[in-house]
């Protein structure tokens with residue numbers, strides 16, 4: 139998937155870079171030969187859509203447009219194995235770099251091992267999978283260009299050129315999310331090579347036994363190998379500020395405190411994900427759908443987007459582009475919106491009714507619930523009974539109705 143500048147393209151020039159060989163095949167683009175799909179934003183969501191479409195039909199006419207020189211950013215993405223839709227099991231298998239049979243959580247007064255498998259992939263693996271899939275897809279092309287506007291039927295590139303398609307999928311990432319944030323999930327992770335000591339055997343999704351600073355704080359530990367581990371310092375905070383030097387120090391201090399001596403830092407990743415209190419449904423005019431984090435297709439409380447991104451990719455791949463946004467889509471979206479509404483309430487409560495240093499009680503209580511409820515919550519597949527379990531009964535310690543009614547101000 140080599141991106142080269144294609145100065146001769148009628149459709150896209152002026153700052154756009156094309157996969158040359160494929161671009162030549164597609165030129166000139168007659169109106170009735172326009173792409174079936176134009177995927178705007180080459181991150182997780184559209185990468186999964188491209189892989190799902192091309193696996194089903196390698197001759198799908200699609201253009202994937204990314205403004206950065208590389209697709210997929212710099213991420214480690216994890217998901218629970220149960221979140222993989224059956225239709226996408228081979229796509230996911232081609233992406234997965236590590237599988238663990240279980241995972242752990244630790245809180246000040248509780249620890250628990252959950253026997254549900256956990257999977258991890260990286261941006262580098264995503265790029266490899268896309269590269270190999272595009273290489274055998276005669277009508278798929280990658281365009282490196284900054285998209286200024288996405289409209290039904292076309293994406294307008296910087297410089298004024300446009301790429302036309304039957305269905306535009308706008309997935310330009312968390313930065314494009316039009317929502318009011320209740321708070322943020324922010325984190326910095328270092329992938330460490332160890333000289334002595336060993337990483338835990340299983341992923342530690344939350345180690346909240348650490349000092350509670352800047353909101354609910356936990357450390358996330360992903361043991362790639364006995365001597366290679368990703369350690370992420372994570373906060374549920376009302377501030378989006380990320381003090382990277384400070385968090386680097388805290389990650390290294392955490393590793394040292396767990397007996398892991400660091401030989402070198404192999405890579406770093408960070409994120410500031412808005413966790414909304416309100417999430418307006420994006421308009422969906424014919425021929426255009428907003429997806430991924432930007433389109434509200436993520437879990438408002440965990441910030442995870444993988445389960446919904448996979449589901450949406452499977453949904454699109456099962457339908458022709460021209461018929462993708464019909465009544466089925468409205469039903470699919472309404473079911474997602476119902477799940478989202480519950481999480482928005484939780485976010486308002488988490489950030490509004492608890493003092494920052496008390497927020498961990500909510501998660502500590504949550505992890506005492508039945509495993510099936512926890513699984514469905516992460517997957518955004520809660521049943522009414524799960525929602526009742528999560529919200530009813532004695533509230534977690536630290537809950538303050540007065541604080542909540544006062545808009546999150548100290549009680």
Ligand SMILES: Cc1cc2nc3c(=O)[nH]c(=O)nc-3n(C[C@H](O)[C@H](O)[C@H](O)COP(=O)(O)OP(=O)(O)OC[C@H]3O[C@@H](n4cnc5c(N)ncnc54)[C@H](O)[C@@H]3O)c2cc1C
Pocket residue numbers: 178179180181182183184203204205206209210211212213214215216217283284285286309310311312407408409410411429430431432441442443444445
């Ligand atoms: C470091 C990190 C780790 C995460 N880990 C997990 C995890 O383990 N599990 C999980 O479920 N979720 C995780 N998330 C949350 C979520 O899954 C990711 O944010 C995910 O990448 C969102 O996918 P997306 O396709 O919506 O957006 P992105 O992956 O951010 O992709 C958007 C793409 O659009 C491009 N773009 C933006 N504007 C334009 C433009 N004008 N023109 C062209 N291209 C443009 C961007 O460059 C980017 O490549 C993580 C997030 C981060 C930041």
